[in-house]
Amino acid sequence: MNVLFDNCTSPILASTLHGFVRHYGDAAFHLKDVPGLPRGRHSADLDWIEHLRKAPEKWIFISGDARMLKNPAERAALRSAGLHGFILAPGYQKTALNQVAATVVWRWPEILKITSLLAAPSMHEIPIGRMTKLRQFPV
Template sequence: MNVLFDNCTAPLFATTLDGFVTHFGHRAFHIKDVLGLPQGRHSADVDWIKHLQNSADTWIFISGDGRVLKNPAERAALRSAGLHGFILAPAYQKTAMNQVAATLIWKWPEIEGVTKLVAAPSMHEIPINRMSKLRSLPL
């Protein structure tokens, strides 16, 4: 499974998570490092969603922007792409990067578990509190 971090996240998060999940046969990429996107890191959300949908690999994505769920075109693209998406809770914006990276690693088993138990498409919010569970979001 591959993880895409969009432009609303720091490249540091992808690099950190990749170092952890590679051991389990997964990979994490920031959008700037994904090959084949029509406009590279500046691709519209609908474009990278379609790119992941058309890939032979299994992808999930992590975003720092919950507005992806409010745009009708993006919601429709997410539903048709059959992806698992994870949105960072708003509290992440005021949290130090090292703490966000640590929380993503802490939450990885739960993120991976959701992708195995819940049929795609699905959306979940990753809470800032390590003891809180992922919260299902309407798609």
Template sequence: MNVLFDNCTAPVWASTLHGFISNYGHSATHIRDLKGLPTGRHAADIEWINYLKLHPDNWVFVSGDGRVLRNSAERAALRSAGLHGFILAPAYQKTPIHQVAATLVWKWPEIEQVTNLLAAPSMHEIPIGKNTKLRQLLL
């Protein structure tokens, strides 16, 4: 499985998660490091969603911006791309960067389980509490 972190996330979160999940054959990449995306880090949501759709390498994404679900064009692109998406709860914006990285590693088994059990497309919110389960969002 490949995990893409969008522009609304810190690059260190992708590299931290990658360090953990690479031992299990997975990878995590921040959008700034994604090879082949024409506008790189400055890609609009629609662009990177379409990129992932055209490169079906079992992608999921993590975003810090829940607005991706409020824009009808982006929602339609997400549905047609058949992705599993994970939105960070708003509380992450005020959480120290190292605690967010730790929480993402903590939540990884649950994220992996959801992607294995549910058919894509699906969206979930990653809560700030380590003992709080992922919350399914409407797509």
């Protein structure tokens, strides 16, 4: 499985998670490094969603921007792409990057469990507290 971190996240999160998951045959990419994405870092949300929809590999994404759920075009694209998405809670914007990376790695088993149990599309919020459950958003 591949993980995309969009432009609302730091590339450091992608490289940190990649170091953790590559031993399982998985990979994590920041938007600027996604193979085959024509506009790279300058891709609009609709562009990378479409790219992941067409990709033969299984993809999920992690974003720091919950506004994509309020945009009707992006919501429709997410539904049709059949992706599992995870949104970082707003509190992450004021959290040190090393703590955000640690929390994403900490939550990785939960993320895998959700992607295996639920049919895509699905959206969840990754809360700031480690003892708080992931919260499901309507897609």
